[in-house]
Amino acid sequence: MTPTLRILLILCALAYTAYTIRKMRASTVEIGDMLFWIVFSAFLILISIFPEIMSWLSEKIGIQAPVNAVFLLVIGLLSISVFRLQSSFRHSI
Amino acid sequence: MNHDLLVIIPAYNEAGNIEKTVLNLQAQYPCCDYVVVNDGSEDKTAEICARNGFHMIDMPVNVGLAHAVKAGMIYAYESGYAFALQFDADGQHDARYIGSLYHAVRTGECDIAIGSRFASTAAPFTARMLGSRILSLLLFLVCGQWIKDPTSGMRLFNRRVMRAYAQYPNINPEPDTIGFLISCGIKVAEKQVEMHDREAGKSMFNVFSSLDYMARTAFSLGFVQWFRKKDIEI
Numbered sequence: 034m035t036p037t038l039r040i041l042l043i044l045c046a047l048a049y050t051a052y053t054i055r056k057m058r059a060s061t062v063e064i065g066d067m068l069f070w071i072v073f074s075a076f077l078i079l080i081s082i083f084p085e086i087m088s089w090l091s092e093k094i095g096i097q098a099p100v101n102a103v104f105l106l107v108i109g110l111l112s113i114s115v116f117r118l119q120s121s122f123r124h125s126i
Numbered sequence: 127m128n129h130d131l132l133v134i135i136p137a138y139n140e141a142g143n144i145e146k147t148v149l150n151l152q153a154q155y156p157c158c159d160y161v162v163v164n165d166g167s168e169d170k171t172a173e174i175c176a177r178n179g180f181h182m183i184d185m186p187v188n189v190g191l192a193h194a195v196k197a198g199m200i201y202a203y204e205s206g207y208a209f210a211l212q213f214d215a216d217g218q219h220d221a222r223y224i225g226s227l228y229h230a231v232r233t234g235e236c237d238i239a240i241g242s243r244f245a246s247t248a249a250p251f252t253a254r255m256l257g258s259r260i261l262s263l264l265l266f267l268v269c270g271q272w273i274k275d276p277t278s279g280m281r282l283f284n285r286r287v288m289r290a291y292a293q294y295p296n297i298n299p300e301p302d303t304i305g306f307l308i309s310c311g312i313k314v315a316e317k318q319v320e321m322h323d324r325e326a327g328k329s330m331f332n333v334f335s336s337l338d339y340m341a342r343t344a345f346s347l348g349f350v351q352w353f354r355k356k357d358i359e360i
Contacts, residue, residue, distance in 0.1 A: 058353045060296045064346045071349070 034084040034100050042081035042103075050074040069117075073110060130208040131228060131282075133160040134198030136191055137215035141169040142326025144215050148180050151213070154221035161201060162215070165194040191330070192298040199283075199291035211282040212299055216324040219280045223319035227282040236315035237287050238307065240273065241280030245316040249274070257340050261301050264347040269308035274316060276301035287312060290360045302346035309356050 034042075053070050056062045080087050080103060091102035133151060137144050144162065151160060161181045164172045166188035175182045183197055195212055202210040209231055213219050219241065227239040249255050261276045279299065283291070287307065290297050297303050308314055331339065 054353050057350050058355055060294065060354060060358075062295075064296050064302065064350050065342050067350065068342055068345045071345070 034081075034087065034103070038100060039081050039084060042077060046074050046077035046081060050078070069114060076110075077107075127159060127205055127207070129158050131158040131211060131224075132198075132202040132205070132207040132209070133158050133211045133213045133224070134195060134202065135160060135162045135213050135215045136165055136194040136198065137162050137167065137171050138165040138188065138191070138194070138330070139167045139169045139171060140215040140327055141167070141171045141174055143217050143324070144171055144180075145174055145178060147213075147215050147217050148175075148178070150217070151221045155224045158211070158224065159207070160213075161198055163194045163198045165189060165191070192300070195299045196291055199288050203285070203288045203292045207288070208285055209282060210288050212279055214279050216327060216329075218321050218324055220320050220322065223280075223317070224282070226317045226319075227280070230315050230317055231282050231284050236313040237284050238304070238312060238314045239282045240275060240278050240304075240314065240316045241282075241319035241321075242273075242275035242278055242316035243319065243321055244274040245318040247318065254336075257336070260340070261343060261347065264344060265301060265305045265308075268305040268347055268351045271308055271314065273301070273304060273314065276304060278319075278321075280319060280321075286360055290358075294358065296354075300346075301343055302351065305347055305351055306354060306356075307360070309351070310358065310360050312360065 050071070053062075053067060053074065057064065057067055084099065087099040087102050091097070091099040094102070096102045096105070133155075135144075135147065135151075140147075148160065148162065151158075159181070161183055162171075162175050163183045164175060164185060166185050172182070172184055174180075183201060185194060185197065189197075198212075199210060209228065211224060211227065213221075213224075223241055227241055230236055230239040243249070249258070258275065258277055262273055265271070265273050265276055281299070290307070297306070304314060
């Protein structure tokens with residue numbers, strides 16, 4: 034990962050965390066739903082500070098550029114989130 | 127409205143228990159009103175309540191325990207009840223102990239009285255208790271009060287707390303809300319009660335959902351509570 038991408042990731046992750054915490058503070062979101070997003074932003078911060086994690090992982094699973102492994106993981110996590118949202122929605126209808 | 131206490135009985139798929147629970151309640155503690163909140167049960171819970179003429183709020187869909195209790199709280203608040211009690215439909219809670227909870231809140235000793243299994247008797251050491259202990263510790267760190275039975279669902283509230291339940295999101299029938307309310311200046315006391323094993327049907331918890339519940343509650347107590355605004359008007 035390039036330094037630019039790392040800095041961008043850190044900034045976005047921090048801004049994102051600050052935003053979720055502000056929402057939690059004002060209690061405008063359900064606390065239970067926030068666990069996923071807090072873990073998600075913690076994960077973003079972690080991999081932007083220690084990109085070696087992603088380099089190691091991408092080498093293990095045969096992805097050439099670590100940044101693609103980052104994208105893959107983020108897409109994967111988001112799909113899980115969408116799935117959970119949809120299944121709880123269906124359940125309540 | 128014949129009394130100043132409303133017993134709220136949230137029920138999800140409790141066809142095997144609901145009749146006995148309500149009849150027991152009426153027999154053991156007649157000086158209260160009650161309402162069953164049928165939370166979109168797929169079994170015959172609603173049918174049984176209707177056949178017996180039980181008072182019931184029939185939710186059109188399954189909204190979950192928190193919102194079922196909330197519906198009961200809104201009903202209690204708007205009907206002008208002075209006190210509301212959350213009471214399990216599965217026969218775990220014993221109506222004989224309502225009196226002591228009622229007395230504690232009525233006399234102004236506290237705003238919330240929790241029916242506690244371990245207020246004066248020692249807790250056994252099991253995996254479930256370990257979870258409960260962890261929550262107690264987190265609660266203590268958040269609000270400075272030891273609650274010996276944080277997961278007890280038998281809680282009696284006064285009108286002030288009822289209004290908070292009716293009005294605010296994230297005020298749920300969960301341990302983290304107890305911690306939050308204590309931080310907001312609400313007085314909480316525990317009274318010794320006995321609880322029984324559920325008689326029929328199945329619990330909302332299994333191993334996986336218990337762990338999920340623990341993670342969420344620990345996250346809420348250990349992380350979210352530090353950021354929550356404590357100056358809401360209760």
